[in-house]
Amino acid sequence: MLDVKFNIRQVARTLSLVENRRPESHAILRAAYKAGRHVPVIGVTGPPGAGKSTLLDRLALHWAEQGEQVAVIAIDPSSPYTGGAVLGDRFRMDRASAHPRVFVRSLSSRGHVGGLSRAVQDVVVVMAAQGFERILVETVGSGQADVEVATLADCVIVVSVPGLGDQIQAGKAGILEIGDVYAVNKSDLPGAGTFAAFLEANLDLIYPGRPGVNQGGQRAGQERAYANAVLHRRHGNAGTDESFWRPPVVSVCALQGDSTEALCRVVEGFLSWQRATGRDGSRRAERFQDHIRRLASGRLLAQPLPAGAGPSLPQLADAVAQGEMTPWEAAEIFLDALSEAWLRREGTVADPVARSAED
Amino acid sequence: MLDVKFNIRQVARTLSLVENRRPESHAILRAAYKAGRHVPVIGVTGPPGAGKSTLLDRLALHWAEQGEQVAVIAIDPSSPYTGGAVLGDRFRMDRASAHPRVFVRSLSSRGHVGGLSRAVQDVVVVMAAQGFERILVETVGSGQADVEVATLADCVIVVSVPGLGDQIQAGKAGILEIGDVYAVNKSDLPGAGTFAAFLEANLDLIYPGRPGVNQGGQRAGQERAYANAVLHRRHGNAGTDESFWRPPVVSVCALQGDSTEALCRVVEGFLSWQRATGRDGSRRAERFQDHIRRLASGRLLAQPLPAGAGPSLPQLADAVAQGEMTPWEAAEIFLDALSEAWLRREGTVADPVARSAED
Numbered sequence: 171m172l173d174v175k176f177n178i179r180q181v182a183r184t185l186s187l188v189e190n191r192r193p194e195s196h197a198i199l200r201a202a203y204k205a206g207r208h209v210p211v212i213g214v215t216g217p218p219g220a221g222k223s224t225l226l227d228r229l230a231l232h233w234a235e236q237g238e239q240v241a242v243i244a245i246d247p248s249s250p251y252t253g254g255a256v257l258g259d260r261f262r263m264d265r266a267s268a269h270p271r272v273f274v275r276s277l278s279s280r281g282h283v284g285g286l287s288r289a290v291q292d293v294v295v296v297m298a299a300q301g302f303e304r305i306l307v308e309t310v311g312s313g314q315a316d317v318e319v320a321t322l323a324d325c326v327i328v329v330s331v332p333g334l335g336d337q338i339q340a341g342k343a344g345i346l347e348i349g350d351v352y353a354v355n356k357s358d359l360p361g362a363g364t365f366a367a368f369l370e371a372n373l374d375l376i377y378p379g380r381p382g383v384n385q386g387g388q389r390a391g392q393e394r395a396y397a398n399a400v401l402h403r404r405h406g407n408a409g410t411d412e413s414f415w416r417p418p419v420v421s422v423c424a425l426q427g428d429s430t431e432a433l434c435r436v437v438e439g440f441l442s443w444q445r446a447t448g449r450d451g452s453r454r455a456e457r458f459q460d461h462i463r464r465l466a467s468g469r470l471l472a473q474p475l476p477a478g479a480g481p482s483l484p485q486l487a488d489a490v491a492q493g494e495m496t497p498w499e500a501a502e503i504f505l506d507a508l509s510e511a512w513l514r515r516e517g518t519v520a521d522p523v524a525r526s527a528e529d
Numbered sequence: 530m531l532d533v534k535f536n537i538r539q540v541a542r543t544l545s546l547v548e549n550r551r552p553e554s555h556a557i558l559r560a561a562y563k564a565g566r567h568v569p570v571i572g573v574t575g576p577p578g579a580g581k582s583t584l585l586d587r588l589a590l591h592w593a594e595q596g597e598q599v600a601v602i603a604i605d606p607s608s609p610y611t612g613g614a615v616l617g618d619r620f621r622m623d624r625a626s627a628h629p630r631v632f633v634r635s636l637s638s639r640g641h642v643g644g645l646s647r648a649v650q651d652v653v654v655v656m657a658a659q660g661f662e663r664i665l666v667e668t669v670g671s672g673q674a675d676v677e678v679a680t681l682a683d684c685v686i687v688v689s690v691p692g693l694g695d696q697i698q699a700g701k702a703g704i705l706e707i708g709d710v711y712a713v714n715k716s717d718l719p720g721a722g723t724f725a726a727f728l729e730a731n732l733d734l735i736y737p738g739r740p741g742v743n744q745g746g747q748r749a750g751q752e753r754a755y756a757n758a759v760l761h762r763r764h765g766n767a768g769t770d771e772s773f774w775r776p777p778v779v780s781v782c783a784l785q786g787d788s789t790e791a792l793c794r795v796v797e798g799f800l801s802w803q804r805a806t807g808r809d810g811s812r813r814a815e816r817f818q819d820h821i822r823r824l825a826s827g828r829l830l831a832q833p834l835p836a837g838a839g840p841s842l843p844q845l846a847d848a849v850a851q852g853e854m855t856p857w858e859a860a861e862i863f864l865d866a867l868s869e870a871w872l873r874r875e876g877t878v879a880d881p882v883a884r885s886a887e888d
Contacts (some may be wrong), residue, residue, distance in 0.1 A: 199855065219578070336613035358621075394754025451850075458846035458856065466867065467826040487817035491810075493565025496558065497650075497817065501824035508825065512599035 178273060181300055185275055187303040188296055189289065199292060202299035208454060209298045210441055211305045213323030215348070220329045221355040225433075226308050227423035232434045233304050234271040241302040243293060247308050262309035273302070288468075290322055319459050324450060325440050327433070331356045332365035346372050346436050347401065349417050350440050353433055369419045377401070377408060377416050403456075404449065415443055470508050473515065478506040540659055544634055547655055550650065558651060561658035566815060568657045569800055570664045572682030574707070579688045580714040581686060582793075584783035585667050591793045593630040599659040602652060603635045604668050632661070647827075649681055650820050680819055683812060684799050686792070690715045691724035704762065705731050708776050709799050712792055716780035728778045736760070736767060736775050762815075763808065774802055829867050832874065838866040859861050 188195045214226050223244075230240045275297075277289060290307065297305055307323060328349035346352075352373070356367045406414030420436055422429040444450045475482065481489070486500040543799045547554045571588070575581050582603075634656075636648060649666065656664055666682060687708035705711075711732070713725045765773030779795055781788040803809045834841065840848070844861040 203849065203855040206850065206854045208850075406798065454850055455843065455846045458849045458859075461844050461856050462842060462859045462863055463830055465829055465857055466864040469857075469860060470829060470864055470868075471822055471826055483818050483821060484814065486821055487814045487830055490562065490817045490821065491565065491567075491813055493563045496562040497820050498824055498828075500817075500821045501828060504821055505825040505829055505871060509829075509871045511716045512864060513872070 181273060181276075181297075185293060185296060186302070189277065189290055198296060202292075202296045205299040207298045209303055209305060210325065211294055211307060211323045212437060213307045213309065213326040214329060215309050215326060216329030216353075216355075220331045221424050222308055222329050223461060225327075225329055225353065225355055225422065225430065226306055228424050228427055228430040229434060229437075230272045230306055231269060232431060234269045238271065238303040239301060240272045241297045241305045242272065242274045243297075243305065243307045244274065245290060245292060245307065287322055288461060288464050291457070294322065311326060321457055324444065324453060325350045325437050327351045327353055327437065329353045329355050330365070330369070332359050332361040346376055350404070350415070351417055351433070351436050352419045354419060354421045355424050356430065357423045358426070366419050366421050373419070377405075404453070406447070406449075413443070413447055415440060470512055473508050473511045475507050475511050479511060531703050540656075541634075542633060542705055543659070544652060544655065547651055547787055555654060561651075561655045566657045566660040568662055569666060569684065570653055570666060570682045571715055571796060572666045572668065572685040573688060574668050574685060575688030575712075575714075579690045580783050581688050584686075584712065584714055584781065584789065585665055587783050587786055587789040588793060588796075589631045589665055590628060591790060593628045597630065597662040598660060599631045600656045600664045601631065601633045602649060602656075602664065602666045603633065604649060604666065604827060631720065645762050647679055647820060647823050650816070653681065680816055683809060684709045684796055686710045686796065688712045688714050689724075689728070691718050691720040709763070709774070710792070711776055711778045713780045716782045716787065721780060724785065725778050725780050732776060732778070736764075736854070763812070765806070765808075772802070772806055774799065780793055829871055832867050832870050834866050834870050838870060 186192075188198055212229070213221055214222050214229070216222050226242060226244075230242050234240045275293065277293065294305055294307075322381055326349050328346075328351070329351070332354065346369070352369055354362060354369065356362065357366075405416070406412045408414050408416070418436055420429065420433045422433050424430060442451070444453070480503060483504060486495070489495040490497050490500050543557055545551075547557055564794045573581050573585050573588070585601060585603075589601050593599045631645065634652065636652065653664055653666075685708050687705075687710070689711070691713065705728070711728055713721060713728065716725075764775070765771045767773050767775070777795055777860060779788065781792050800809070803812070838863060842863060845854070845863055848854040849856050849859050
């Protein structure tokens with residue numbers, strides 16, 4: 171563990187070095203990874219307007235009041251945290267972030283095309299090494315970012331609200347398959363009960379095999395199989411003898427704080443179940459595998475090609491645009507050159523600060 | 530050009546083969562890429578609730594009524610098109626999609642982690658080869674998906690609406706840097722004029738160098754530089770003699786159809802400017818380069834490793850989780866093995882149907 175524990179200015183400075191890939195970040199990252207410290211990472215996702223920030227505030231406060239050192243990472247571009255970040259005021263204070271045991275950090279999603287989850291993974295590991303005991307990650311609810319947060323977190327809370335047609339659609343279209351826990355926020359709004367029941371019914375379609383429940387035959391085969399494989403790996407298979415987790419739907423009102431404590435207990439329940447079944451380790455292993463694959467891919471694509479190593483990427487792209495070559499033929503030629511160059515590279519010191527093609 | 534032109538059932542079937550990577554898709558994709566036909570691709574993005582689908586409907590109808598064959602690709606998980614797709618009814622009809630010259634296709638964003646833009650790129654090329662004359666792509670407004678749509682489209686329309694705090698934040702946090710044209714929808718709502726002025730003022734910060742305008746010094750240096758580089762490449766640099774494009778803000782009311790024709794003319798104006806400055810070709814080249822890079826990366830990561838080629842990815846991930854190795858050390862070992870295996874692979878026939886690691 172680094173010795174900067176809870177000197178907030180020092181923590182902020184360390185994270186800036188890591189985020190900006192300063193030379194000093196090499197040693198910081200190395201020490202953090204070697205510390206091998208794992209703390210619960212809770213992802214909070216959902217559409218803009220679902221009240222994620224307010225809910226996050228409640229959750230962070232809850233755990234802080236239990237005595238934990240809590241870190242919040244905001245990567246949702248519509249978040250007041252992140253929105254503030256872009257305009258220059260990196261920290262916007264509200265209840266939780268004013269608590270001495272809560273530290274809020276915003277990360278911009280730009281400048282990280284394809285590499286955002288890698289940046290978040292690094293920040294999570296550095297925060298854990300610095301002694302934070304729980305890390306909350308807020309992200310926007312849209313296809314790819316959702317999948318990424320699901321990969322990064324030990325528990326994903328999907329937040330939705332009643333009464334917004336688009337958001338019901340969003341629920342249908344994907345986020346029902348990444349949550350470990352579902353929160354219906356603004357439960358004082360009309361239609362909240364109906365909406366929660368709607369979520370439950372949709373979860374029944376996705377978690378077939380629950381006694382007396384429809385087998386979800388409506389869904390297209392390929393998507394069905396994909397979803398099932400992911401869910402069985404995460405939550406077990408109700409059709410077998412093994413212990414399984416059927417994500418609960420919790421109605422809360424974050425603004426008033428109604429039932430947010432109950433939500434925290436459900437999250438703790440999920441984390442306990444996950445630990446008891448050994449799935450915490452496999453989920454973490456999945457996360458590190460993804461991270462290594464992304465790093466490998468980024469490093470390869472950033473490999474400089476020596477002159478005469480064949481056509482350059484712009485030349486290949488031009489050939490594709492002219493219809494002279496298909497993209498996968500171009501990719502093979504490109505990959506041949508990259509692989510050769512990689513194996514013949516000079517120097518073997520792995521440098522985490524080297525900018526990769528994904529940055 | 531393929532001979533399936535505007536036999537809608539045949540078009541739909543062809544696209545299904547491509548999307549599902551059926552064996553037949555090899556020949557279809559090859560023929561489509563070799564056709565080398567380029568038609569304008571218009572991306573429409575913005576937060577859920579901004580009325581993207583309604584606006585898209587108007588735009589598609591406009592061009593269809595001008596006699597064009599228009600294709601619409603919906604990849605926004607909150608879209609009624611895509612929402613419908615996931616529940617099984619792939620086509621939800623409304624005004625535009627009922628027009629004989631408009632064809633709507635929804636693409637799920639799941640099952641394509643990291644590979645969605647590749648899938649869309651393939652579909653766009655196949656649609657162009659089939660004779661469609663304009664392709665509209667609808668996506669949700671969130672960081673990464675936005676950047677992807679910007680890469681795929683020849684013109685990006687960013688749609689927003691007045692009165693939603695979150696969406697103002699979303700505007701601040703990134704989408705102001707990917708649009709070629711900005712549409713303020715629901716311009717009959719109170720505050721619409723103020724909101725449009727707010728957008729204009731923010732664009733003034735982002736497009737410095739316009740006479741009499743703030744240089745945008747508030748923004749963090751790294752993000753500023755990143756944004757400037759991308760914008761100068763796309764829109765030229767106001768600080769120099771070259772012709773440049775300052776994205777206009779167009780107020781529309783898609784539901785009533787107010788000013789949607791004007792929006793179409795602005796889009797045409799942008800496309801003309803882009804052609805006249807040769808930027809259409811460089812934008813397309815950028816797109817194909819990204820595509821080749823993604824394919825190369827996916828193929829490499831999918832390369833099977835022979836037994837004895839060193840530690841496996843799960844073993845490397847475990848070593849990282851235990852703190853025995855940093856992820857970038859693991860990535861180097863993994864990449865050595867992958868590159869060796871790639872160069873020694875058997876068979877050289879490029880197969881676009883082969884599943885890559887990004888699927």
